[in-house]
Amino acid sequence: MRNEPSPGMSDLTACPQCDLLLQMGQEARDGRQALVCPRCGSGLYRSNRGSLENMLALACAGMILLVVANAFPVLGLDINGQRTDTTVLGAVDKLWLARMQPVAVLVLLTTILAPLLQLAAVIWLVLPLRLGRRPPAFARVFRVLQLVRPWAMTEVLILGMLVAMVKLAHFADLLPGIGIWSFGALMLLLTALTAMTEPRELWRNWEAAGK
Numbered sequence: 001m002r003n004e005p006s007p008g009m010s011d012l013t014a015c016p017q018c019d020l021l022l023q024m025g026q027e028a029r030d031g032r033q034a035l036v037c038p039r040c041g042s043g044l045y046r047s048n049r050g051s052l053e054n055m056l057a058l059a060c061a062g063m064i065l066l067v068v069a070n071a072f073p074v075l076g077l078d079i080n081g082q083r084t085d086t087t088v089l090g091a092v093d094k095l096w097l098a099r100m101q102p103v104a105v106l107v108l109l110t111t112i113l114a115p116l117l118q119l120a121a122v123i124w125l126v127l128p129l130r131l132g133r134r135p136p137a138f139a140r141v142f143r144v145l146q147l148v149r150p151w152a153m154t155e156v157l158i159l160g161m162l163v164a165m166v167k168l169a170h171f172a173d174l175l176p177g178i179g180i181w182s183f184g185a186l187m188l189l190l191t192a193l194t195a196m197t198e199p200r201e202l203w204r205n206w207e208a209a210g211k
Contacts, residue, residue: 056127
């Protein structure tokens with residue numbers, strides 16, 4: 001016989017700051033009320049009405065921005081009338097040919113692959129839930145999302161580009177391309193998407209989709 005969990009055990013949650021064990025009320029379980037630790041005041045769970053729609057919209061917009069950011073140049077240099085444009089993929093290729101393979105792999109992972117996996121995982125999880133169905137391999141894809149999210153470092157790329165632009169401003173005319181603006185917008189979008197992604201909300205919708 002399969003062991004069933006004790007009644008009410010799934011309604012318990014622990015504060016990550018002070019480890020206080022709390023019993024969630026019905027409104028918190030249904031996503032209608034935020035949950036705050038009474039001991040330390042840390043926010044444990046916040047209600048996000050319409051969060052699935054917002055997450056899906058941000059993820060789809062992020063996919064478009066990611067394609068544009070990698071399809072168009074991020075920076076152009078004009079030296080004595082000769083212009084040179086480069087993309088992130090082009091920079092990765094140049095780093096690889098310059099025998100800087102670890103740096104090339106790191107740039108490829110943090111600026112392209114990690115954001116792509118994060119956005120794809122959100123769409124994979126949220127789209128079926130929005131349609132009232134459980135997504136396949138929900139737990140595995142959710143773990144992938146949690147794993148790759150810290151590696152999506154578009155803000156580091158933007159910061160590096162700004163530093164490079166300041167240093168190169170004395171030697172050439174700098175022409176910011178569509179790619180750098182797209183990466184900037186993608187950075188803000190990923191920040192908003194990360195702040196909006198509530199694991200408990202996803203699991204609550206997963207449980208509701210199976211009823």
